[in-house]
Amino acid sequence: MFIWNSLKRLWTHRYGHIHFRLMDINCVCYVGLIGFLLIFFHRGVEHWFLIILLHGALAIAILEIVRLGEAKSHTRPCGYSGYSILSLSFFMLGESLTL
Numbered sequence: 001m002f003i004w005n006s007l008k009r010l011w012t013h014r015y016g017h018i019h020f021r022l023m024d025i026n027c028v029c030y031v032g033l034i035g036f037l038l039i040f041f042h043r044g045v046e047h048w049f050l051i052i053l054l055h056g057a058l059a060i061a062i063l064e065i066v067r068l069g070e071a072k073s074h075t076r077p078c079g080y081s082g083y084s085i086l087s088l089s090f091f092m093l094g095e096s097l098t099l
Contacts, residue, residue, distance in 0.1 A: 015063060018070045024062070031059045 035055030042048035 015067060018067055020066065024066050027062050028059050031055050031062065035059070 032055070035052045038045065038048055038052050038055070042052075045051065
Protein backbone atom coordinates (compact mmCIF):
# COMPACT_ATOMS: atom_id res chain seq x y z
CA MET A 1 0.00 0.00 0.00
CA PHE A 2 2.88 2.34 0.78
CA ILE A 3 4.38 1.79 -2.67
CA TRP A 4 1.04 2.45 -4.38
CA ASN A 5 0.55 5.72 -2.48
CA SER A 6 4.11 6.79 -3.25
CA LEU A 7 3.65 6.10 -6.96
CA LYS A 8 0.34 7.95 -6.96
CA ARG A 9 1.93 11.01 -5.30
CA LEU A 10 4.87 10.89 -7.73
CA TRP A 11 2.52 10.69 -10.74
CA THR A 12 0.37 13.55 -9.45
CA HIS A 13 3.37 15.72 -8.67
CA ARG A 14 5.19 15.06 -11.93
CA TYR A 15 2.41 14.58 -14.49
CA GLY A 16 -0.77 15.79 -12.78
CA HIS A 17 -0.86 19.15 -14.58
CA ILE A 18 -0.39 17.72 -18.08
CA HIS A 19 -3.27 17.52 -20.53
CA PHE A 20 -2.44 14.32 -22.38
CA ARG A 21 -3.59 14.08 -25.97
CA LEU A 22 -4.75 10.88 -27.62
CA MET A 23 -1.42 10.49 -29.42
CA ASP A 24 0.47 10.75 -26.13
CA ILE A 25 -1.64 8.03 -24.54
CA ASN A 26 -1.42 5.82 -27.64
CA CYS A 27 2.37 6.02 -27.82
CA VAL A 28 2.93 5.29 -24.12
CA CYS A 29 0.39 2.45 -24.05
CA TYR A 30 1.74 0.86 -27.23
CA VAL A 31 5.33 0.89 -26.00
CA GLY A 32 4.29 -0.36 -22.56
CA LEU A 33 2.08 -3.10 -23.98
CA ILE A 34 4.79 -4.41 -26.30
CA GLY A 35 7.28 -4.45 -23.43
CA PHE A 36 4.75 -6.21 -21.17
CA LEU A 37 3.86 -8.84 -23.77
CA LEU A 38 7.52 -9.53 -24.41
CA ILE A 39 7.80 -10.77 -20.81
CA PHE A 40 5.46 -13.65 -21.63
CA PHE A 41 6.30 -14.26 -25.29
CA HIS A 42 10.09 -13.85 -25.35
CA ARG A 43 10.91 -17.33 -26.56
CA GLY A 44 13.40 -17.08 -29.41
CA VAL A 45 14.14 -13.40 -28.85
CA GLU A 46 17.76 -12.71 -28.06
CA HIS A 47 18.46 -10.00 -25.48
CA TRP A 48 14.77 -9.90 -24.58
CA PHE A 49 15.40 -8.42 -21.14
CA LEU A 50 17.35 -5.53 -22.67
CA ILE A 51 14.52 -4.89 -25.12
CA ILE A 52 12.02 -4.79 -22.23
CA LEU A 53 14.23 -2.27 -20.44
CA LEU A 54 14.44 -0.18 -23.61
CA HIS A 55 10.65 -0.19 -23.90
CA GLY A 56 10.38 0.99 -20.30
CA ALA A 57 12.95 3.72 -20.91
CA LEU A 58 11.11 4.78 -24.06
CA ALA A 59 7.79 5.04 -22.19
CA ILE A 60 9.45 7.22 -19.54
CA ALA A 61 11.16 9.29 -22.24
CA ILE A 62 7.83 9.89 -24.00
CA LEU A 63 6.24 11.01 -20.73
CA GLU A 64 9.14 13.35 -20.01
CA ILE A 65 9.13 14.85 -23.51
CA VAL A 66 5.39 15.50 -23.25
CA ARG A 67 5.91 17.05 -19.79
CA LEU A 68 8.72 19.27 -21.03
CA GLY A 69 6.72 20.24 -24.11
CA GLU A 70 3.79 21.18 -21.91
CA ALA A 71 6.04 23.26 -19.63
CA LYS A 72 7.66 25.15 -22.51
CA SER A 73 4.46 26.16 -24.24
CA HIS A 74 0.83 25.42 -23.67
CA THR A 75 0.21 24.86 -27.36
CA ARG A 76 2.03 22.19 -29.26
CA PRO A 77 1.61 22.53 -33.02
CA CYS A 78 -0.62 19.70 -34.26
CA GLY A 79 -0.01 17.80 -31.03
CA TYR A 80 3.55 17.03 -32.11
CA SER A 81 6.36 17.19 -29.62
CA GLY A 82 9.07 15.18 -31.33
CA TYR A 83 8.59 11.82 -29.66
CA SER A 84 7.60 10.01 -32.86
CA ILE A 85 11.18 10.47 -34.07
CA LEU A 86 12.44 9.30 -30.69
CA SER A 87 10.21 6.21 -30.74
CA LEU A 88 11.31 5.39 -34.29
CA SER A 89 14.96 5.59 -33.28
CA PHE A 90 14.37 3.28 -30.30
CA PHE A 91 12.46 0.89 -32.55
CA MET A 92 15.35 0.79 -35.00
CA LEU A 93 17.77 0.20 -32.13
CA GLY A 94 15.64 -2.65 -30.86
CA GLU A 95 15.41 -4.21 -34.29
CA SER A 96 19.16 -4.00 -34.77
CA LEU A 97 19.68 -5.79 -31.45
CA THR A 98 17.46 -8.68 -32.47
CA LEU A 99 19.16 -9.27 -35.83
